[in-house]
Amino acid sequence: MLERQRLFWSAHPYDLEGTGEKFLRAVRANCAFHLKRCPEYRSIAQALHFSPDQLQTMEDLAKIPVLPTLFYKRHALFSMPRSRMAMYVTSSGTSGKFSQIGFDWGCVFAEIPMVLHLGWTHGLISPKPAHCVILGYKPHKSNRTGVTRTMYGLTYFSPPISRTYALQYVDGGYVPDLDGVARALDKLGRSVFPTRIVGFPSYLWFGLKRMEELGLRVRLPRGSKILLAGGWKQHYSQQVEKSVLYDLAGRVLGIPEEEIHESFGAVEHPIFYNACKHHHFHIPIYARVIIRDVNTLEPLPMGRIGLVNLITPLMNATPTTSVMTDDLGYLTPGEECGCGISSPYLTLLGRVGLGDIQTCAAGASQILGKGEGF
C-alpha cells in the first residue's frame, strides 16, 4: 500500500506531469485491493471485463469501473470490516438515501500531507491563534456526515481558540442559530485575535443577510479569513453571484475578497480541491478528472461538457477509485487561468436534469435520494 503514500506525500501538489507514474501505480494497487476484497466490486469489474493490468498509461484510467454516486446511495460497499476502519461517514442527505463510505487508517494518513501541502500552497496555514465560527453542524456522535468532519478539520489550519457553531444539536436534531452567530461575530470584532469563518456558502449568504437586516456591522481583525466548504450541492443550490457574496462579506464583516477561500470535496471522493486566486478549482496530483459523454460515457477532450468522473487511489475501505457525480462540468487547460498553477481546472455547471425532480411514482422518491418531500 506504499504506492498510495508515495503519491500523497509528494512535494508539489499540482505537478500532474511529474506524478503520472506514481498515480498509475497507486491506482493499479488500489483497484487490485478492492477486487480482492469487495465481492460487489469484483462482480462489476467482471461484467465490464476490467482487470488492473489494463492500466498502463494515463489514458487507461478511463477503463477503471466507474461507480455513480447514485450507486453508493443504494449499495453499501466495503473492502474491509468496520472494525478495521478509522471512520465511517455518510453524505449529507437529510432525507432519503445517503452514501455510506468507510475511511481506512492509511487513507487518513495520506490525507494529512495532502491537506498540509494544499493548505500551505493556498496560504491557509497560520501559526497565529484564531477564533472559529462554523457555519455548519456542531459535531455530535450521531452525526456521521463527511462535511461535519471536513469543517471541523478546517478549524485546525491555525490554533483554534474558540468554536461557535451555527447548527446546534438540540434534543435529537439540528437547529440553526444564525442570531447566535451574529452576536458572536459582533463580539469577535473586538478581539485581538483574527476570526476564521468556516462554512457552507449558502449559510454564509443567509448569515450575512441576517446581520445586515439587524444592522450589525463588524470589522474583524486583520488576518481574518472565510473558508467556504461543502459538498457539491451546497455550491450551487441557493446560487448567489460570487461577487455579490464577496461584496457583502466585505461590507458586513470587513473581510476582503482575497481572504475568502473556497474548497470542495465529496464523501465519495474526499480530495481537498481548492480555488486559486482566480477562483478556479485546479486538479491536484491526488486525483484525475475525466469528462464523459452524456450519451455514451466515452471520455471527452478538454473543454467539452459532460458528466464529471473523479479518480483517486485514496481509499481502501470503500471502492471509490473512480466515481461519477451527477454533475455536468468541463475542464480547461491550467495555463488559461493565469494564476501560475499549470494543472487543468474543473468547472462545475450543476446537477444534471431540471433542478429538483419530484415524482409520484411509487418508490421513486427514495431512488432519487429525495425522501418524500412531504
Add this chain to the structure above:
Amino acid sequence: MIFAKGTILPDEQLPQVLGQLEEDLIAVRGQAPLFPRVVIDACQRLLERLDRGELDALIAQYATPQLLSALEQYRHLLRPESLEYKLSVETGGLLSVEDRPFGRTAAVPLGTLLHITAGNLDGLPAFSVVEGLLTGNVNLLKLPSGDSGLSVALLKLLTDTEPRLAPYVYIFSIPSSDRSSLQALADLADGIVTWGGDEAIRAMRAMAPAGCKLMEWGHRLSFAYLSGAGRGEDLEALAGHIIQTGGLLCSSCQVIYLDTADQDQARRFCQSFLPVLEGAAARFHQTPGQAAMATLHGYEHRLALAVEGSAAQVFQGRGCSVTLCPDQSLELSPLHGNVLVKCLPRHKLAAALFPQRGRLQTVGLICPPQQREELCRLLAQAGVTRITSAAHMSEPFLGECHDGEYPLRRYLRLVDVEASL
C-alpha cells in the same frame, strides 16, 4: 408564511392564527353554505384574466417548462363546463336534495379539510383546495417543502377575485417536522387529504383523530400491456410517453408486459423497440442534462444487475435502455427513459399484480381490437384504475376518477332527514 382569510401573514403569527382557528371554523359552520356556483364563477373570472394576459407577470415569475406544459394540459379542467361536469359526475346528483321513502337526503360539506400536499406538480396544492371549495369545505393547506409559491399566489388571486371564498382558505408553510402545529391542524379537521408517498400517508394516519376521515392519494405504479405485435404508431406513442414522463409520474409506464411466455419473442421485441425508444430520446431530450440523467440511471441499473448476479439482459441505447427481465413482478423502472420488459401471459395477470394491488393505476393497453374487452376485464379485476391507449397514459380525462375514486364524493357528508309526521 401563512395565508388566512385572504391575507398573507408572517410565520411569527402562527400561534395566534392556530389559537383563533377553532373559533373561526365554528363561525363558518354557522354561516350560509358556500355554493359551487360561487367557486365556478371565481375560477372562470381567473381564467378570463389569464386569457387577457393579466397574469403574465405571475406566470413569468413561476414558469418552468414543466409548469407551462402542465397549464396547457390542465387548464381546460378549470373551465365552468368542466367543473360543472366534474361536480355532476362525482357527486352523482347528490348536491340536489333527493327524496327518499322516509323523507329526504341532503349532501353537505364534510366541514374542514386538511390538505397535506406533495410537490410533484407545481400548483397541485391549489388544485386540491379548489376541489375542497367546490364541495363547500373550509380548507387548511399545508404546503409541501420546497414549494415555489405558485399555489399561494393562485389562491390569493382566487380569494381576491371572490372575497366570499376568503374564510374558506388557510395556507400554512410549516415544515413536516413541526409535529405540534400539524397535530393542531389535524385535530380541527373533519377529513385529511394526503398526497404523497408511504411516509407521508403513514404520518398522517398516525395524526388523524379517530373520527377523522382519511382521503389518501398515494404514489402509484403504472405499466403498458402489449398483446400481439402492436401497431407502429402505438409503440412510438409509448416510447414518447416513456421518455417524456421519465417514469416519474404515477401514470408513467414502468414495465412493458408482453402477453407471452416466450423469452425469445420478448428478446426480439426489445431489439425492435430499442430504436423506437432511441428515436423518442433524440426528439424529446432537449438538454445534455436530460440525456445525462438517462445515461446515468441506466448505467447505475446495469451495475446493480451485475452485483445482484441478475439474469436480466440490458439493451443499451443512446439516452435510453430496455431491460429484459426474467421475472413478472411489477416494480419501479430505473427511470429517465430506462424501461423494463417482462413476459406476462394474460392468465397470470392477477397473480403477478397481486402484491401491488393497492398501488396500481394506469395501463397503456396495446392489443387487437377484438381482444380489448377481455383484457380490460382481466386488468380491472387485477386492480388497475385506468385503462388508456399508450399515447394517453398520462393525459387527464374530463370526468375521470382519481385512483379509483371520485374525490368530490368523498369530501361530502350525507344527511338523512325524516319527513315531519
